[in-house]
Amino acid sequence: MNEHNTLEKMRRMRMNAMATLYYRCVNEHLYQDYSLDDFLSLLVDTEWESRQSRNIESLILRAGFKQDAAASDIDYQTTRNLDKTTFERLLSLNFISKKENLIITGPTGSGKSFLAQSLGIKACQLLNKTIYYNTARFFDIAKLAKLEGTYHKLIKRIQKAELLILDDFGLVSIDQAARNVLLDVIEERYDKSSTIIATQIPVSKWHGLIGENTIADAILDRIVFSSHRIELEGDSLRKKKQLST
Structure with a gap:
């Protein structure tokens, strides 16, 4: 697995929360504690929650x-x-x-x-x-x-x-x-x-x-x-x- 290329693709797709967690997991070997399905779910959930949070912040700001x-x-x-x-x-x-x-x-x-x-x-x-x-x-x-x-x-x-x-x-x-x-x-x-x-x-x-x-x-x-x-x-x-x- 080429972690550097995967990380770069995440960043280019603006999956920044996912990229941050992925980088930490790879460097600290945290992924070893998860099954493949659980690890993928963790990454996706982290990105999803981050985007939802940003959407909410934007809606509140634009509401005035x-x-x-x-x-x-x-x-x-x-x-x-x-x-x-x-x-x-x-x-x-x-x-x-x-x-x-x-x-x-x-x-x-x-x-x-x-x-x-x-x-x-x-x-x-x-x-x-x-x-x-x-x-x-x-x-x-x-x-x-x-x-x-x-x-x-x-x-x-x-x-x-x-x-x-x-x-x-x-x-x-x-x-x-x-x-x-x-x-x-x-x-x-x-x-x-x-x-x-x-x-x-x-x-x-x-x-x-x-x-x-x-x-x-x-x-x-x-x-x-x-x-x-x-x-x-x-x-x-x-x-x-x-x-x-």
């Missing part, structure tokens, strides 16, 4: 999250109307496979963004393409894309994502251009993929927030009435954290 929101760090002890059983059911991501939506409402500092992003990171870990936007920032990006002639490309990118997160929805006024963008996004994703909206604004006030009855009706019909709901309550978690330090 603003927090490293690990599901293990979710606070279920503070009284804020967050049911652990309900949210852990959402963390199974069945709502994504069913093309369902989620709306998270609550006062500032209640942890809406963290919960939304924890679901987004979990989605990436299960290899679901995810996109995170602050809603006001997204409207600015969409307006610029229209000026640059790349709007269709932007909408197609969003359409292909299994999960879209729109954070801080409704904190800035929604003008005609933003209404049209929102309708385009919701229309393209309806019954095809999942969207999470996190907002301080109660759903009952969305119609007036969006404005223009026809567009508001179309948006609400497509995203609100088929959504899971989490309605957080209580004081700001950030204020409580500051007081405890």
Whole structure:
């Protein structure tokens, strides 16, 4: 067996994790402890896990999250109307496979963004393409894309994502251009993929927030009435954290 040629071929095929393990096994004679089938399985599994890990890291990076929101760090002890059983059911991501939506409402500092992003990171870990936007920032990006002639490309990118997160929805006024963008996004994703909206604004006030009855009706019909709901309550978690330090 020509170990050097085999190692070089692995590297040229960019099987770097496999090459690293193969080199170690050959030099330390570790392969002697394995059958041929077990040794081959070990090499393939190592390369597979390495590539999966890189894919997950890439998905998380491209999603654009603003927090490293690990599901293990979710606070279920503070009284804020967050049911652990309900949210852990959402963390199974069945709502994504069913093309369902989620709306998270609550006062500032209640942890809406963290919960939304924890679901987004979990989605990436299960290899679901995810996109995170602050809603006001997204409207600015969409307006610029229209000026640059790349709007269709932007909408197609969003359409292909299994999960879209729109954070801080409704904190800035929604003008005609933003209404049209929102309708385009919701229309393209309806019954095809999942969207999470996190907002301080109660759903009952969305119609007036969006404005223009026809567009508001179309948006609400497509995203609100088929959504899971989490309605957080209580004081700001950030204020409580500051007081405890």
